[in-house]
Amino acid sequence: MTEQPVIEVHDLRVSLGTDDGNIEAVAGISFRVREGETLALVGESGAGKSVTSLAIMRLLQAGEGSKAVGIGGRILFRDRDAGTIDLLGLQPEAMRRMRGHDLAMIFQEPMTCLNPVMCVGDQIAEAVLAHEKVSSRTAMTRAIDMLRLVGIPDPASRSRVFPHELSGGMRQRVMIAMALACQPRLLIADEPTTALDVTVQAQVLDLIRRLQREFSMGVLFITHDLGVVAQIADRVAVMYAGRIVEEAPVEDLFAHPLHPYTRGLLASVPDATQAGNIVQPIPGSMPALSHLPQGCSFQPRCHAALAGRCEREAPPAIAAGCRSVHCWLHAA
Amino acid sequence: MLRFIAWRLGRATLTVMLVLVACFTAIRMAGSPAEVLYPDGAPPEQIEQLEMQWGLDRSLPEQFALYVAQLARGEFGVSIIERRPVTEVYGEKLGPSLRLAALALVIGILCGIPLGALAALRRGTPVARLAMSVAFMGYAVPHFIIAIVLILIFGYHLNWLPSTGAETASHYILPAVTLALPLVAAIARYMRSTMLDVMTLDFVRTATAKGVVPTRIVCLHVIRNALLPLITVLGLEIAGLINGSLIIETVFSWPGLGKVLTGSVTRRDFPVLQFGVIVYAVAVVAINITVDLLYAVADPRVRVRS
């Protein structure tokens, strides 16, 4: 693991136009993912995690509930020649060439994310053919190799099956094979294990970790499941209402959570190792993005809120070693 | 797969049977079969033979069985008006009808699919609205009105195309286009609708995430999936095509089945009418089975399941 960041996000802002006016789905977040490192992006539904990932891949589109999309900030990507590109400044065709080739994404629902009328081999080969000038036979061979790599038995004959003939876990492996076919430097995984059984979950997480080491990729792993975070993450960034409230190495976060929200999250997860552990839910719910409170977004639910300060200003990032937290409680 | 075919054939046979029952009943209601089939009066022995053949002294279900057997033997009777065997009256008419219908089908598909795809891909633009207005025209205006308008413009005023008969290739143009227009409209509307649905599906986003070229995404992912429901729609539109051909063949004096059949209605020429009805019914049923099979072959999900 080197210190080289594969991707650096600076002050990313995403606003979506809905029937109720513009809402800021992501309100200025910054983070980086290094080579060989897995950064987990954690938060409740609606916190803005998926929007962040789609914004990085430039897959956000108007339609389906939002009328217009505005993205601001910078997303600096380090490509294979060690040059830095701002993904948000790329023309559509240039971005297309990067997708699948330099950065790739896997999604939550593998059944609906695969084309039902194409066999899986063709779909993986398609990823290769989109970026490299090779013959279709070569692409197919690569596809079969990828299937073998992700642990699908008898890959040659399996390459000719259709998605509906595979189990959920297999389909997710196919998605991973598709995403990694061109050995991208960054893999964005948007809740890839949420729809899978626990046992299959473990296998898929294992696979991702193994492939990460093999390809020296950075992984941005999005999830709401702290158990998964514990298994796979090197660093964790906690999101709340469109902002990152805390970022830390995984052991530090679990052992010493700084932000009241993080503390609340950890307390609301049942601990299997402690008998009689009381689960403490966080009172209230995350505010709608169209009606964010002034000042710190978490303040209405925070039991430790400082009267005055927390209501007036949103706290900036306060560094503490290799961690950072957005909370007035930890201001110097 | 075999079970699926067998089941569809069974249903098809049932449909044809019901049509035969209807024809049987219709002829019975129109008068005694001897009068209907051999109207010029026949010598008493022939009438007696007929009555035995038809089993008029037997129960209705038995009569029906005999009726079906007779049809199966190819005995469709003699035209009341022309005093010729029905099969002779229809003679060479099957070819022109088939050719016209086939041409209309091809035009419908070749024009309708791109029109619908265009309307879906360029949604909201004037181009899309124009495409859908054209489609609406074909849908809202009946065959015979399209026919006379086209005859008026292209047949008389511009004098580009002939409007009666079927001698040369150019004779095919007006009738085929008229027949095809409602089909183009229907296909365009359905294509647009299914494409809009497919474009929002997750796997299209996956293809974009892989970096696939947009043109290829449209052709291979969107259109290929949108074509599937279209196949079923095609089956439904066949009946409309036949409805239309009955009218078109009369308007354009096209020497086909439809013209003969339409002519036989006012003249109460039952043997001729019956033959036409049976042929059309069998054709529709056969086409529907083909369409179902086509769908089963095209959609891998159905293929594996059955």
Add this chain to the structure above:
Amino acid sequence: MNGAASAAIEGTLPAHALRRRLSFSRMPPSIKACIIAAVMIASAALLAQWVAPHDPNAISFANKLKPPAGMDGHAAEFLLGTDQLGRDLLSRCIHGIKVSVGIALLGLFIGCMIGTTLGLISGMAGGFTDRAIMMLVDVFITVPNLLIVMVGIAVFGNDTLVLVVLIGIARWESYARVVRGQVLQVRELPFVEASRALGAGSIWIALRHILPNIASPLLVLMTLNFPSILLLESSLSFLGLGVQPPTASLGSMVGDGRDHLIFAWWVAIVPAAAIVIITFVVQMLGDWLRDVLDVRIND
């Protein structure tokens, strides 16, 4: 309780929401125009004798084949021109509307009656009856309806009454399927079970619980089917198989005009335009009604 339960069935809205959506001021201008046109068409149909400027059957060879207003050689009192027998086209059209729309509406109702009844029976009885009726539906969907009507005409003649019935039969299966679908849904609902437990018979359940819920889908379906029925009658009359002289429908007028297409195109085009306008107006209204009443026709 009924309000909540009926709202649970797709296709119905509580009364106040309905009233709001149907208020005249909220309609888009195109729909307002269509409603005005529909009212005009209906008045023409109902009040033909008083609205038409001339006797539609008044023959006058002196005035034959006069073109419509705005063209050379037109006669002032014949706004839309005359046909080959000197009859005023405007008056003939107005009466033609009466005949065509009249036949279509009657046929529509008959088809709706037949379809609803069979759909109800099919859904309530279940079992073999259900399958048999569905088989019949299958046949009627598969076999082209023009063909069916032609056979009917050959057997029963083309008396106007016969025409009405035959044309009405053309689309019965669309109502049957919708009603059957509704019945199948409602049958399973708890309050129907409760009614049954209280001793309510099937007919009472049908009338009390099912019919009110199918009112909007049926209304929309009728509006959407009206154009096809009108076109069916027009096509038949055009071919000479439908209404017979002296009765004239718009379709038969177009058919008569066919022979004069070269030099007097208006004889055919004027009634043809009337058909297109009526079809268009009803189509627009049907689509709008379907959106407003939130009806999804589930097959």
